[in-house]
Amino acid sequence: MKGILADINIQGHVDLLVVLMQAEPWRLFWDHLQLRYFHFADVGLVRDSADSLVWEKCQQHELVLLTENRNMDHPDSLEAILQTRNTVSSLPVFTIANVPRLRSSSEYAHRIIEDLLDSLLRIDTLRGTGRLYLPGGPKG
Amino acid sequence: MKTEIEIVDRGRGLQLSTSRVTVQDLVPYFQDGCSFEEINRWIPTLTMEEIAVVERYYRENKAALDEEDRLIKERNAKRRNPEWVEKVLKEARSERLAIMEQLRTPHANGEGK
Numbered sequence: 248m249k250g251i252l253a254d255i256n257i258q259g260h261v262d263l264l265v266v267l268m269q270a271e272p273w274r275l276f277w278d279h280l281q282l283r284y285f286h287f288a289d290v291g292l293v294r295d296s297a298d299s300l301v302w303e304k305c306q307q308h309e310l311v312l313l314t315e316n317r318n319m320d321h322p323d324s325l326e327a328i329l330q331t332r333n334t335v336s337s338l339p340v341f342t343i344a345n346v347p348r349l350r351s352s353s354e355y356a357h358r359i360i361e362d363l364l365d366s367l368l369r370i371d372t373l374r375g376t377g378r379l380y381l382p383g384g385p386k387g
Numbered sequence: 388m389k390t391e392i393e394i395v396d397r398g399r400g401l402q403l404s405t406s407r408v409t410v411q412d413l414v415p416y417f418q419d420g421c422s423f424e425e426i427n428r429w430i431p432t433l434t435m436e437e438i439a440v441v442e443r444y445y446r447e448n449k450a451a452l453d454e455e456d457r458l459i460k461e462r463n464a465k466r467r468n469p470e471w472v473e474k475v476l477k478e479a480r481s482e483r484l485a486i487m488e489q490l491r492t493p494h495a496n497g498e499g500k
Contacts (some may be wrong), residue, residue: 256412259429275490276483287432294406294432298399301407317402317411317459325399344463347415350429365479368486372475383468383476 248338248370250283252305254314255294256320258286267353268360280367284371285310296327305338311361311370314339316378326378335375341366344380358382392440401444403437413441414456 253261265284268277286292290304302325305312318324325340341363348355362382366373373379393404402409408430416426423438445452468476 248460255406255432256408256430258431266440272487276487279486279490294408295403296407297397298407315412316463317414318409323400361480362476365476365483368483369475369479373472376472378468379468379472380466384473 249309250285252285252310252312253311255287257315260346264360267356270278272337273360276364303327311338314342315346316342329377335356335379337375339373339376339379341379341381392437395443408433410441410444414452417445
C-alpha cells in the first residue's frame with residue numbers, strides 16, 4: 248500500500264487530516280508508514296470520473312480511498328462496485344462516518360486519524376473487507 | 388464553447404454533469420447555511436457556478452432532499468465495522484502506541500545520554 252487518495256467531495260477534509268497527520272503528535276508515525284497523499288489529478292482521474300474507475304485506480308496504484316457515503320445505494324454507486332468487484336486482495340475503501348462533524352471538531356478529526364493509522368498498520372489483514380468506517384467502533 | 392452544467396443521474400444518485408459531486412454531498416452545507424466560498428474551501432474542485440446549480444436544485448426540491456438526507460444519516464448511524472475488524476484495530480493500536488513511543492525515544496547513539 249503506497250498512500251491515500253482523497254475523493255473530491257471531501258478533498259478539503261482529507262487535506263486537513265493529512266496536515267494534522269504530518270504534524271505532532273502523528274508526524275513520526277506518518278513518516279514511519281512512508282505514506283504519500285494523492286489527489287485525483289495525481290493518478291489520472293478527473294472531476295467526473297465514475298466510481299468504478301476511481302476504485303480501479305486505487306487498486307492499480309495501491310491506494311486507499313477516503314470518501315463519504317452520502318448516496319443511497321444506486322446501481323452504479325461505489326457500494327455496488329464493492330459488491331461486484333471486491334476480491335480478497337482488494338484494498339478497502341475508508342468512509343468517514345460524519346463529515347460535517349469533521350468540519351467542527353478537532354477531537355473527532357484526531358479519532359479518525361487514530362483509527363486510520365491503526366488500519367493502515369494492518370492494511371494487509373484488512374484487504375478484501377470492502378468498506379470500512381472511520382472512526383470505527385461503538386464510539387463512531 | 389461553455390459546458391452547460393446540469394443535474395444528471397448516472398446511477399449513483401443525482402450529481403453534477405461536470406463533476407462526481409452529488410446533490411446529496413452538498414445538502415448538509417445548505418442546511419448549515421454555508422456560503423458558496425465555504426463550500427468551495429472544503430470542495431476546491433467545485434466552481435461557484437456548479438455550487439449555484441446544486442443550490443438552486445436544492446431550493447426547488449428541499450423537502451424531498453431533506454428527507455433523503457434524514458434517511459442517509461439514519462442509515463450511516465447504524466453502520467459499523469465487523470467485530471473482527473475492530474479486534475484487529477485494537478491490536479494495531481497497541482502496536483502503534485509502542486512504535487510511537489520507540490520513535491520518540493532517542494536512539495542509544497549518545498543522543499539520550
